[in-house]
Every structure is written in C-alpha cells, then in structure tokens.
Amino acid sequence: MDVADEEQSRRRWLTYLLGTSLGASFVSFLYPVLRFIVPPVTSEPSLSDIELDVKASDILPNSGRIVPFSGKPVILFRTAAGELKALTATCTHLACTVQYRGDRSDVWCACHNGVYDTNGTNISGPPPKPLTKLDVAVRGDRVVIRRA
Amino acid sequence: MSSGGPEGRAAAARLSPAAWLRDRIGWDGIAHLAAKKEVPIHRYTIFYYLGGMALFLFLVQVATGILLLLYYRPSATEAFESVQYIMAEVPFGWLIRSIHSWGANLFVGVVVLHMASVFFLKAYRAPREMTWISGALLLFIALGFGFSGYLLPWNTLAFFATKVGTDVPAQLPGIGPLLSRILRGGSDVTGATLSRFYGIHVAILPAITTLLLGVHLVLVQQKGMSVPPSLERKKPRAMKFVPDFLLRDMVGWMIAVGLLAGLAAFLPWELGQKAEPFSSAPAGIRPEWYFLSMFQFLKYLPAEIAGIPGELLGVLFFGALAAVLVLVPLLDRKASLGRPSPWWNRLALVAIAGALVLTVLALLPPPGQVKP
Numbered sequence: 001m002d003v004a005d006e007e008q009s010r011r012r013w014l015t016y017l018l019g020t021s022l023g024a025s026f027v028s029f030l031y032p033v034l035r036f037i038v039p040p041v042t043s044e045p046s047l048s049d050i051e052l053d054v055k056a057s058d059i060l061p062n063s064g065r066i067v068p069f070s071g072k073p074v075i076l077f078r079t080a081a082g083e084l085k086a087l088t089a090t091c092t093h094l095a096c097t098v099q100y101r102g103d104r105s106d107v108w109c110a111c112h113n114g115v116y117d118t119n120g121t122n123i124s125g126p127p128p129k130p131l132t133k134l135d136v137a138v139r140g141d142r143v144v145i146r147r148a
Numbered sequence: 149m150s151s152g153g154p155e156g157r158a159a160a161a162r163l164s165p166a167a168w169l170r171d172r173i174g175w176d177g178i179a180h181l182a183a184k185k186e187v188p189i190h191r192y193t194i195f196y197y198l199g200g201m202a203l204f205l206f207l208v209q210v211a212t213g214i215l216l217l218l219y220y221r222p223s224a225t226e227a228f229e230s231v232q233y234i235m236a237e238v239p240f241g242w243l244i245r246s247i248h249s250w251g252a253n254l255f256v257g258v259v260v261l262h263m264a265s266v267f268f269l270k271a272y273r274a275p276r277e278m279t280w281i282s283g284a285l286l287l288f289i290a291l292g293f294g295f296s297g298y299l300l301p302w303n304t305l306a307f308f309a310t311k312v313g314t315d316v317p318a319q320l321p322g323i324g325p326l327l328s329r330i331l332r333g334g335s336d337v338t339g340a341t342l343s344r345f346y347g348i349h350v351a352i353l354p355a356i357t358t359l360l361l362g363v364h365l366v367l368v369q370q371k372g373m374s375v376p377p378s379l380e381r382k383k384p385r386a387m388k389f390v391p392d393f394l395l396r397d398m399v400g401w402m403i404a405v406g407l408l409a410g411l412a413a414f415l416p417w418e419l420g421q422k423a424e425p426f427s428s429a430p431a432g433i434r435p436e437w438y439f440l441s442m443f444q445f446l447k448y449l450p451a452e453i454a455g456i457p458g459e460l461l462g463v464l465f466f467g468a469l470a471a472v473l474v475l476v477p478l479l480d481r482k483a484s485l486g487r488p489s490p491w492w493n494r495l496a497l498v499a500i501a502g503a504l505v506l507t508v509l510a511l512l513p514p515p516g517q518v519k520p
Contacts, residue, residue, distance in 0.1 A: 018395075022398075032243055033244075035239040036238060036240045036241060036243075037215070039219075040237045040238055
C-alpha cells in the first residue's frame with residue numbers, strides 16, 4: 001500500500017468515526033426528546049384551588065349561589081344543617097345550570113326537572129350521572145374551592 | 149440547468165432525485181458560499197467561536213422551549229402546577245426545563261462575552277457598524293427573553309421581581325404609567341401579566357429575533373470576519389470555515405451540551421414557592437444575575453436629586469447607556485478610521501468594572517443582616 005492509499009484509508013476511517021460519533025450523539029439527544037413528547041400516565045394537573053370573592057358568612061343556611069370556577073359554573077350552597085358544599089353546576093343531562101332549592105333542600109335543574117341531592121347524586125328526573133363534588137374550605141373569611 | 153423551456157425541463161427530468169433537489173434549492177450557490185467562507189488565524193481567533201456558541205445556545209433554547217410548550221399552561225392558576233408537573237412527572241421533563249433555565253443564563257453570559265470581544269477587538273468599526281447595531285439590539289431582545297421567561301413558572305421570586313421590573317418604566321414621565329400598564333396587562337402584576345409575558349416570550353420576541361438574527365448573520369457572511377486593527381497589516385493566514393472551523397465549533401457545542409446536561413443533572417433549576425399575589429414580598433427578592441447591577445444601582449439612588457425623582461434619573465441613565473452601546477460604532481470615529489481609540493476602551497472597562505462591583509454588592513447579604 002503506498003502512502004496516498006494509506007492517507008485515503010486513514011481519512012475514510014476518521015470520517016467514519018466522526019460520522020458515527022455525531023450520529024450516536026444525535027440519537028442520545030433525541031431519546032429524551034421522544035420520551036418527553038409522550039405524556040406520562042398521571043394526568044396533567046388541573047386547577048388546584050380558587051379563592052372566591054365570596055364571604056363564607058354571606059351564604060346563609062339552606063341557600064346557594066352560582067360561582068365561576070375555571071370558566072365553568074359551580075353551585076356553592078349551605079345545607080340546612082349549616083355545611084358549606086360545592087358541586088359542578090352543569091346538569092349532566094343537557095348542560096343547563098342547576099340551582100339550590102331551599103324549600104326541598106336539594107339541587108334542581110329547571111330545564112327538565114332533574115333533581116340531585118346535596119351530595120350531587122342524581123335522585124330523580126332525566127340526569128344520567130351525578131354532579132361532581134368539589135372541596136370547599138374557608139381561608140380567612142373567603143371561600144376556597146378546589147377540585148376534589 | 150435552471151433555465152426554463154422544454155430543453156431545461158427535459159434535462160431536469162433526467163436528473164437523479166438528489167441532483168434534482170440540489171438544482172431546485174440552489175445548493176451549488178450555498179455550497180460555493182460555504183466553501184469561500186474563511187476564518188483568519190491569529191492570537192485572538194478563539195474569540196470568533198463566541199458568536200457560533202451564542203447561536204448554538206439560542207437554538208438549544210428554541211428546541212427546549214418548544215418542548216416545554218407541550219406541557220406548560222400560561223395561567224395564574226395552572227402555570228406553577230404545570231411546571232411542577234414537567235419537573236416531577238414528565239419523562240426527562242426535569243432535563244428539558246433545567247437545560248432551558250441554565251441555557252438561558254449561559255446564553256446571556258456568552259452573548260455578553262461575544263459583545264465584549266467584538267468591542268475590544270474593534271470589530272464594530274467600518275464597514276461592520278450595522279452588524280454591531282443588530283447585535284446590540286439582539287442583546288436587548290435576549291434580556292427581554294430572560295425577563296419575560298423568568299415570570300412564567302409563576303413562583304414567588306419571579307412574581308415580585310416582575311412587580312419591581314415592570315414598575316421601573318412607570319417612572320418615566322408622561323408615557324411611563326401607560327408603558328407599565330401595557331407591560332402588565334393591567335395596573336398590577338396578575339394572571340393577565342402572565343398571559344402577556346407568555347405571548348411576548350413565545351411569539352413576539354421570537355419573531356423579532358428571527359428578523360434581527362437573519363440580518364445579523366447575513367451581514368456577518370457579507371462582510372467576513374473582522375481582523376483586529378493591530379493585526380490587519382500582517383495579513384494573517386486563514387482556515388476554511390467548512391470543515392475546519394465548523395468542526396472546531398462543534399467541539400465547543402458538544403462541551404456546551406455536556407455542561408448543560410451536567411448542570412441540569414446535578415443542579416436542577418429550582419421551582420420555589422407558588423406566587424401568592426396577596427402576600428407580602430419575602431426577603432431576598434432579586435432578579436436574574438444579569439439585571440442585578442441595575443437593580444443594585446436603583447437601590448442606591450436617593451428619592452430625589454435636584455428636585456428630580458431618583459428613580460427617573462436611574463431609568464434615564466440606563467436608557468442613555470443603552471443608546472451609547474447601540475451607537476458605539478458611529479460615536480467611535482477613530483476606530484472607523486483604523487486608529488486606536490483608547491478612551492472608548494477605558495470607558496468600557498469602567499462600565500464593566502462598575503457593573504461587576506454592583507453585581508457583587510447585590511449578591512452580598514444586606515448590612516446588619518447575618519446570612520443564615
């Protein structure tokens with residue numbers, strides 16, 4: 001093998017090494033990226049908690065009101081026994097907004113006469129599913145609700 | 149071959165797919181330019197690597213930033229949680245986010261070094277004034293990226309630093325309060341500010357950067373690399389950009405990737421506490437290191453100097469400094485004539501020393517307070 005040939009083969013070898021190293025580095029960069037793109041099994045966090053501009057003492061026993069929570073209506077009410085509760089206010093039937101009925105102490109949808117109890121369980125009428133319960137807490141004198 | 153007409157088309161039809169593609173994208177022209185590009189060899193050649201390093205780190209920021217967009221949620225109620233989720237749950241999320249945070253700091257550091265080397269080697273002198281000006285504007289954009297990105301995790305430190313930072317322009321008479329309102333998206337730092345900073349960080353600044361960076365890079369190619377005046381007459385040797393300089397560049401980039409991955413693994417970027425807009429500011433609120441000198445300078449200003457509010461003077465002073473920085477190539481007449489300009493060097497050294505001293509002072513615990 002003459003000198004030129006040797007030069008040639010050495011150059012080829014070096015080019016090969018350079019190419020494979022670059023390729024391997026690229027793959028090693030790509031691996032975390034591909035793993036990152038695939039979402040993990042645990043679902044993404046949604047809203048943790050929201051402090052409402054509502055005084056706890058403003059919600060009288062056996063009454064309720066609708067408050068916004070992450071762009072959706074939530075019904076906040078105080079039972080006759082004095083307990084503060086919150087439920088998603090979107091009726092599971094056809095998405096009307098429900099209301100608290102003081103005279104019957106239940107949650108009622110005026111659109112198609114769906115009735116839920118104070119835990120959100122659908123007890124009569126068309127609603128196929130219960131309303132979702134939310135956690136309620138009082139921070140200072142403000143009401144805080146968070147997804148249960 | 150690129151000519152139209154039936155002959156051209158018939159010739160094109162006979163091309164191999166690779167040759168066809170090369171013909172269509174004008175590859176030969178690009179290859180010709182790349183083959184012509186040279187980098188002078190002299191004792192300051194090492195400083196030529198800083199521009200490429202800044203570009204590389206910027207691209208790392210773009211790549212990691214785009215990935216973070218897949219999970220990040222820009223709202224006051226969800227931003228902190230989504231970053232927490234990225235750090236704790238998403239596979240390699242800690243790596244991507246820490247590289248983005250560390251990379252931002254490294255990027256600003258390299259850009260500052262790049263600028264300093266260009267300054268002291270007088271590379272801004274004619275005919276490269278516009279390259280400097282576009283670069284100086286890019287530095288401000290980089291600081292804007294840092295400032296807007298700092299708020300996005302919605303933690304306490306960033307929340308209050310942003311309150312202070314967006315209050316600074318409010319000192320300007322007349323348009324100040326309006327400017328501050330525009331920045332904040334309201335009269336205070338709220339979720340609206342977060343939306344705004346998010347838009348600025350991922351859309352407005354990237355768009356401006358694309359434009360300015362394009363101009364900057366085209367100018368660098370057009371004018372070629374500057375040789376310092378002291379070496380110009382010696383006509384230094386040069387190396388080919390492709391492959392000689394590029395391969396050396398890549399060694400530097402590999403080291404940067406290693407450094408970023410190492411920093412991310414051993415010193416993952418902290419998330420801190422979620423911002424509580426209605427709590428009082430905790431002690432030790434401070435901005436990113438590259439704003440510390442300004443932050444400290446504002447602390448020293450008295451409430452009033454000769455009847456003018458101190459803060460206003462500070463803001464005007466920074467504005468003047470920024471204007472001088474951008475316009476250096478036009479102000480430094482001597483350098484443009486190829487003569488030494490020692491006074492500009494002294495001025496720059498004083499400015500750098502001043503910034504360093506202020507930064508160190510900002511990092512020290514305040515007097516009377518013992519560090520726990």
